[in-house]
Amino acid sequence: MRVLVGGLLVASAPVLAREPGSNEVTDEARRAEIDALRARLEALEKRQARDHEELEEVRAVMAPIAPQLVPPGPATAPVDTARAVAVPVPGAKATDVQVEWGAGAPIFRSGDGVFSFKPRGRILLDVSSSGGSAYQARNLTTTGSRALRLGIEGGVGPHLFYQFESDFAENGVDVVTAFLGWRHKVLGLDYDIRIGNLFNDRGLEGSTGSDSTPFAERTVVGTAIIPQRGFYGIGAQGRLFGPNWHASLTLSGDDVDSAYAVNDSRTVLARAHWNPVKTDATVVHVGAWGFDEKLSSAAGTVTRNTVIGGRFNGGLRVSTGALTGATGDTGYGAELGGYWRALWAMAELGRREVRLAGQRDFLSDAWSVSAGGFVTGETPPYNPRFGNFTQPRVSRSILDGGMGAVELTARYERLAFTQESRLGEGWAATVGVNWYLNSFTRLMLNGIHWHTDNRGGDFTGGDDGETVTLRAQVSY
Known part of the structure; x- marks a missing residue:
C-alpha cells in the first residue's frame, strides 16, 4: 500500500x-x-x-456449512457442487467465471463464489447372457442400457442448491431426481431440506445410485422391499447429520406422472445409520429404516416380478401371480457391515407387508450377505455421511499411467413371497470383478448362479441356471 x-x-x-x-x-x-x-x-x-x-x-x-471440494474421509463421491462452496476471490466480479475439473465434468462458479453449476451424466451399458434353464425361453442373450442420464446440479450461496436429471434408458424419457434444497446448521448439526422428486433413502443399497452399487443389480432387499410407487416420489425430505450418523424423514406422493384423476398414494419413509467405529482404516455401519404407504385406488394391483439373475432377461424373475385389492403396505429393514482397510462386508434384511382387502396380508421377505476387497489396496467406496456406497478414490488412474483399481466381490441373496401359502421364492449367488479405470469409469463382470421356484406364471416349479453380465459405465 x-x-x-x-x-x-x-x-x-x-x-x-x-x-x-x-x-x-x-x-x-x-x-x-x-x-x-x-x-x-x-x-x-x-x-x-x-x-x-x-x-x-x-x-x-x-466453512462449517459446506465442506471442501473433496470431502474428507477415506472414500469420496464425485464432487457435489451443491455442497462445495468457493471462497470469493478479492476483486473478482459476479460476472467472472471460474472453471475447474471435477470427476469427469467441469464445475463452473461465478467469480464472487455465489453461484455454482455442474453438468451430470450417467451411461451404463450391459450385455447379459443366461443359460442352463429348463425353459428355453429363459436362455437369452440381450443388450440394454441400465441408465442413460443427463442432468445438472448447482447452488446459490452457501444454503440453496438444486438438481435435475432425466433418464433416457430403453428409449423412453423419465424425470428422475428433480428438487430444490436448503442446507444450514441447527444446534451445531448440519441439516438439509429437499422438495421435489426425491430418491428413496431406504437401506444401504436401496439408497445407493445405480452407478455405485458393487454389483450390476441391487440386492433383493433393495429391489423387493420397496414402496409400490418405486424408487422416487414427489414430496419433502429432511436430513440431519451428526459426526458419525445421519437420520432422514420423507413424506411423498407418487413419482412424476400424469395421473391427475385420482389421489396419489402417500408414503412416509424414515432411515437412520450410525458408525460406532470410524477411523481412517476401519468403519462399522449399523442402520435401520421403515416406510408406511397408503395406496391410491389406482394402485390396487401389487403383483411383483422381481429380478433375481439379471435385469435384462425378462423371464428371469421371482413372481407372485396376480394380487389385487391392496389398500396399503408397510416395509422395514436393517443393515450391518463395515470395512477394514481394503476389505468390506455388508448384510441387509427386510420385510414388506401388503394389506389386501378381505384377504391375508401379502408378505415379501428378503436378505443378503455381500463382501468384497480391492486387490490394488484402495479403501472401499463407503460414504460415512449418507451410509451408502459411492465411487472409489482410485490411487493409480490409467490416465496417470497406472492400472486403475480392481475389486473382487461376492454375494448371496434370498427372496420369498408368501400369502396363505408360498407364492414364489428364489436365491442367487454372485461373484464379480470391478475394474475402475479412474474415479468415474468402470467395467464390471458378474457371474450369477440362480434358482427360482414360482407357483404361477409361465415358468413354474424349480428352475436353475447361470447368467453372465458385462457392464461398461461412465458417471460424472
Whole structure:
C-alpha cells in the first residue's frame, strides 16, 4: 500500500499547483496536495481492512456449512457442487467465471463464489447372457442400457442448491431426481431440506445410485422391499447429520406422472445409520429404516416380478401371480457391515407387508450377505455421511499411467413371497470383478448362479441356471 502511495506521489508531482506564470510549486500548494494524498491513503487502507473483515466473515460462515471440494474421509463421491462452496476471490466480479475439473465434468462458479453449476451424466451399458434353464425361453442373450442420464446440479450461496436429471434408458424419457434444497446448521448439526422428486433413502443399497452399487443389480432387499410407487416420489425430505450418523424423514406422493384423476398414494419413509467405529482404516455401519404407504385406488394391483439373475432377461424373475385389492403396505429393514482397510462386508434384511382387502396380508421377505476387497489396496467406496456406497478414490488412474483399481466381490441373496401359502421364492449367488479405470469409469463382470421356484406364471416349479453380465459405465 505504501508503494502504491509512493507511486501516487510521483505520478502526481507534475500536476501539483503552481503560481500563475511560474514554474515553481509553492510550499502551500505542495502541503495541500500531500494532505489530499494522505486522505486518499487512509480511505484506501480503511476500505482494505473492511474488505478483509467481510471476507473472513464469509469464510467463517461457509466453512462449517459446506465442506471442501473433496470431502474428507477415506472414500469420496464425485464432487457435489451443491455442497462445495468457493471462497470469493478479492476483486473478482459476479460476472467472472471460474472453471475447474471435477470427476469427469467441469464445475463452473461465478467469480464472487455465489453461484455454482455442474453438468451430470450417467451411461451404463450391459450385455447379459443366461443359460442352463429348463425353459428355453429363459436362455437369452440381450443388450440394454441400465441408465442413460443427463442432468445438472448447482447452488446459490452457501444454503440453496438444486438438481435435475432425466433418464433416457430403453428409449423412453423419465424425470428422475428433480428438487430444490436448503442446507444450514441447527444446534451445531448440519441439516438439509429437499422438495421435489426425491430418491428413496431406504437401506444401504436401496439408497445407493445405480452407478455405485458393487454389483450390476441391487440386492433383493433393495429391489423387493420397496414402496409400490418405486424408487422416487414427489414430496419433502429432511436430513440431519451428526459426526458419525445421519437420520432422514420423507413424506411423498407418487413419482412424476400424469395421473391427475385420482389421489396419489402417500408414503412416509424414515432411515437412520450410525458408525460406532470410524477411523481412517476401519468403519462399522449399523442402520435401520421403515416406510408406511397408503395406496391410491389406482394402485390396487401389487403383483411383483422381481429380478433375481439379471435385469435384462425378462423371464428371469421371482413372481407372485396376480394380487389385487391392496389398500396399503408397510416395509422395514436393517443393515450391518463395515470395512477394514481394503476389505468390506455388508448384510441387509427386510420385510414388506401388503394389506389386501378381505384377504391375508401379502408378505415379501428378503436378505443378503455381500463382501468384497480391492486387490490394488484402495479403501472401499463407503460414504460415512449418507451410509451408502459411492465411487472409489482410485490411487493409480490409467490416465496417470497406472492400472486403475480392481475389486473382487461376492454375494448371496434370498427372496420369498408368501400369502396363505408360498407364492414364489428364489436365491442367487454372485461373484464379480470391478475394474475402475479412474474415479468415474468402470467395467464390471458378474457371474450369477440362480434358482427360482414360482407357483404361477409361465415358468413354474424349480428352475436353475447361470447368467453372465458385462457392464461398461461412465458417471460424472
